[in-house]
Amino acid sequence: MEISDELRSFEATGVYRLNVTGTSTGAAFLDPVRLLNGSYQRFRIIPSAYYSRSFEPPRQVGNPETEPPEKRRKRKRNQKPKPRGLNAMERIAEARHQEARPLLLSAHESLIKDKYLLEHISKMIEGKEHKLDVGSGFENNFVELGTSWRAPFYEITICFRKPHVLGNGEGSFNAQKTSFPLFNCIISVEAIDEAEGDFQNRHYILPRGSCFLMSDFKRVRDLIPGSSNQGYNLIVVDPPWENGCVRQKEALCCRYPTLPNKYLLYLPVQELAHPAGALLVLWITNREKLRMFVEKELLPSWGVKDPTVFYWLKVKHDGSLIGDLDLFHHRPYECLLIGYINVNTDAKQGSNFKLLEGTQVIMSVPGAHSRKPPLEKLLSEYIPGPKPPRCIELFARELFPGWTSWGNEPLHFQDSMYFSEK
Numbered sequence: 047m048e049i050s051d052e053l054r055s056f057e058a059t060g061v062y063r064l065n066v067t068g069t070s071t072g073a074a075f076l077d078p079v080r081l082l083n084g085s086y087q088r089f090r091i092i093p094s095a096y097y098s099r100s101f102e103p104p105r106q107v108g109n110p111e112t113e114p115p116e117k118r119r120k121r122k123r124n125q126k127p128k129p130r131g132l133n134a135m136e137r138i139a140e141a142r143h144q145e146a147r148p149l150l151l152s153a154h155e156s157l158i159k160d161k162y163l164l165e166h167i168s169k170m171i172e173g174k175e176h177k178l179d180v181g182s183g184f185e186n187n188f189v190e191l192g193t194s195w196r197a198p199f200y201e202i203t204i205c206f207r208k209p210h211v212l213g214n215g216e217g218s219f220n221a222q223k224t225s226f227p228l229f230n231c232i233i234s235v236e237a238i239d240e241a242e243g244d245f246q247n248r249h250y251i252l253p254r255g256s257c258f259l260m261s262d263f264k265r266v267r268d269l270i271p272g273s274s275n276q277g278y279n280l281i282v283v284d285p286p287w288e289n290g291c292v293r294q295k296e297a298l299c300c301r302y303p304t305l306p307n308k309y310l311l312y313l314p315v316q317e318l319a320h321p322a323g324a325l326l327v328l329w330i331t332n333r334e335k336l337r338m339f340v341e342k343e344l345l346p347s348w349g350v351k352d353p354t355v356f357y358w359l360k361v362k363h364d365g366s367l368i369g370d371l372d373l374f375h376h377r378p379y380e381c382l383l384i385g386y387i388n389v390n391t392d393a394k395q396g397s398n399f400k401l402l403e404g405t406q407v408i409m410s411v412p413g414a415h416s417r418k419p420p421l422e423k424l425l426s427e428y429i430p431g432p433k434p435p436r437c438i439e440l441f442a443r444e445l446f447p448g449w450t451s452w453g454n455e456p457l458h459f460q461d462s463m464y465f466s467e468k
């Protein structure tokens with residue numbers, strides 16, 4: 047099979063741009079494993095560990111004899127394509143969906159028509175090296191540990207490899223082990239390659255140039271840089287939104303705690319933004335009440351005007367959607383609202399970045415519950431300020447080089463069970 051230039055570039059970058067015929071919408075397919083592997087020299091992410099959800103047995107359809115009535119009602123409601131008698135909020139949500147639908151379908155059609163890409167997607171989970179302890183609950187529960195009275199006493203020991211010049215002038219490295227308080231302490235990985243951390247019998251792989259703060263929301267202001275030119279140019283926020291879906295899953299599998307939506311008004315987004323400008327990305331759910339709160343209160347309070355909507359459309363390894371596009375309570379897509387802080391969006395001249403224009407559809411195969419695809423490469427041309435950009439993720443569960451990751455479990459996906467040695 048002849049490899050197209052786009053596929054060659056995809057193999058190098060993990061981003062595959064698709065032409066969507068008949069619309070001005072941009073579309074791209076992302077391979078998160080390839081994107082993340084660009085951050086590591088000695089390790090690589092195990093595709094089958096990243097895509098562990100693809101190996102889960104299909105959801106069991108309840109047995110009408112034994113299923114509790116509440117669960118049966120929820121299941122039936124979630125299976126309905128379009129509920130009758132929508133309330134006012136649901137009608138607005140449905141209208142938004144109808145507006146997005148043609149874009150989503152065209153983007154998906156362009157993926158399905160691309161036989162090179164489809165073949166690549168089907169191979170993404172090849173290799174049966176899936177480690178059994180992914181999702182088995184052996185990993186540390188940082189959320190719980192962080193709230194224990196012992197939290198101030200927990201330490202992580204990190205082994206950094208630092209450059210060292212030998213007597214004959216040749217370059218080598220020294221391994222240095224240092225212990226740090228695990229919670230409420232900003233830790234930076236300054237080393238020649240990835241560092242390795244040990245905490246409570248688990249091993250963690252930390253990318254070079256990453257930085258993290260594991261703390262509760264109450265300590266989020268510890269992130270505010272000492273000087274404003276150390277502010278961030280890309281700010282990604284993926285809040286633990288309060289909504290029925292997460293509460294329900296939390297009750298079933300204790301995934302993560304949620305936060306009252308109003309608390310987010312206190313996130314110091316303005317103080318984190320670089321004075322030369324920042325691109326802000328906010329992941330939201332499809333609930334209309336939340337969308338209204340975000341558009342009317344939250345984004346204005348952070349100084350973000352006229353955000354652009356992006357969609358994350360989730361596909362399976364055969365390229366099909368993970369669910370029916372029209373299922374009212376379970377859309378196979380999520381939205382991102384993206385806008386600028388400290389940037390005059392009317393002044394198009396003289397800037398060192400491209401202003402975002404119009405909606406884009408991002409497609410990828412989803413990893414673990416709520417794990418989002420990495421966005422820096424896709425958005426790099428739209429990020430204002432100095433290069434390379436300074437990036438931060440709020441409510442993070444993993445680390446990236448050049449990024450600060452904050453949340454109550456930013457080491458979650460850095461557990462060595464997700465990695466193999468190169």
Ligand code: SAM
Pocket residue numbers: 189261262263264284285286287302303304305416417418419441442443444453454455
């Ligand atoms: N962006 C992440 C990813 O791609 O894997 C998912 C983030 S998830 C939607 C929200 C995160 O916020 C969870 O890790 C959750 O534990 C964390 N969180 C919940 N309450 C928090 C709090 N009070 N302080 C800090 N983090 C919190």
